[in-house]
Amino acid sequence: MSDLLVIAERRGNEVHSSTLELLGKARELSMKRPLTVSVVLLSDKRVQEDAADALFSGGADRIIQAVDKSFGRFNFEPYTKSLAAIVREFAPEIVLAPATTSGRTYMPGLAALLKTGLTADCTGLDIEEGTGNLLQTRPAIGGNIMATIKTPNHRPQMATVRPKTFSPLKEEYESKGELVNFGVTHDLIQTGAKLIEFHPIGEGQKSVQDAEVIIAGGMGLRKVENMEPVYRLSKMINGTVGASRKIVDSKWIGHEAQVGLSGHTVKPKIYIAAGISGAVQHIAGMQTAEFIVAINRDRNAAIFNFADIGLVGDAVEILNELAESIESEVKR
């Protein structure tokens, strides 16, 4: 049976949720074509038992772990060379990794070393009937088009996927739970690059990528003072404030809040777009939300085509009314 490798994303000692999302997708692909799903974990520490269990029940048949102190934080040469050695040993058909700052860097390096194709930022993955090839769909040209890409004659077929694009398995996977140690030889970790410092960002509000409820503001709020009802509401419901690029460019809020093609892809339970027109680049980042509310003065605004409910009117007035109505109910 052929192999599919998922390269795990780590945040410190934790396995990042994007890894489980990729495992979920991998299991789905394995229904169309038998695949052994392995997750590759590069780390400076051995995998903890509960983390390993989570990966197995999340869909992995096998964990391939490579442990070396140079894997503490992502470093280009040790990662690409070691991953290349792992791929050569396991000869997978498919390699998937999250489109994070590290995944977007080691995957091209790996594709270059292996002389194979790599598709960036996929939003869809499927198996082609007949050939068994991986069909990789991605937005390009500012989200104006969706391109489906194949790597017909080279192996492995490689793709990066934005976090929050796919869903983890809902039910626990019955895994055989095979744990393989990959021996890292000295030549694989040679590099002149050295990490001097690392400054973690402080714990602030939940990042938009992890939020369950997002209230996002756009240019239709008209001025930065009108962000106030957005913050007020967000606080009441334990939510996170999101933004269109226009208000990020206008410096009403930091780039970390930007949703869309050049910002974050989000997958909240509820997304409220207030005064956002619905440009394709914005939609690209939030169509994955479960339930979408749009508030816009213009009844023909594009955002309404992508919403579950739409309110036509002044965004500030409606947000204030909503906040007051919630407040009076809570008081009662």
Added chain:
Amino acid sequence: MKILVLLKQVPDSDEVKLNPETGTMIREGVGTVINPLDLHALETALRIKEIGDHSVAVVSMGPPVAEEAVREAIAMGADRAVLLTDRKFAGADTWATSMALARFAEKEGPFDLILAGEKATDGETGQVGPETGAMLGIPVATYVSRIVELDESGITVEREVEEGKEIWKLPLPSLVSVTKDVNEPRLPTLNGKKLARNASIERIGNDFLELDPSEIGLKGSPTRVVRIGTPKLSRKVEMYEGNSIRDGIDEIKKRLAPYLEVNHE
């Protein structure tokens, strides 16, 4: 020190035409500009040039019309501009593009520092920088938001990643791809423009690079675009307007109810 900047020329509008058969971009007849993010890479190089005895070359792979974009780099202050252009290069994916760029860097190098943009506004893969670096077998730092220091012993950069900021020291040669936070690109000076008008842009084809036909252009590209579509994303929307706005607000309230912070005792 010899610095090389990778510049992609991109269409100057959002209206991009694709060849429905090959799925590759049709560049003929569209105006081209330097990929806006690459201006930050060029600016990084020009600032380094200002503080020492350094030379800045730019290279772009593209059709002959890309010459105008490359010329712009001379107007901004680059010393040398090269266009890799050859019918055989057409239809390249990121692997084949990187192969040509890496071979050029090898033949005309060694370059001490190679700079790239974060990504191109059309293809937007962000892959060409790291692929080129890997082919050359040199260290790579991506998402660089600040150049901290540069001397003979190496370059120190700040990378902006999901969890915070990293400071890395890379030996030379290395490849660094920068984000738009790294600097504010300059505008060409009048003098620069004059210089650029008369500058000769070197054109290099595969006769010079001598790559195997299986490594260039569409033939050398492992990926194939098999289908182009428009995003299908619409939902069925229930609209509230005028008098029914209150019902809409109630509907949102109902949806938000599970998330309310109820911390009053």
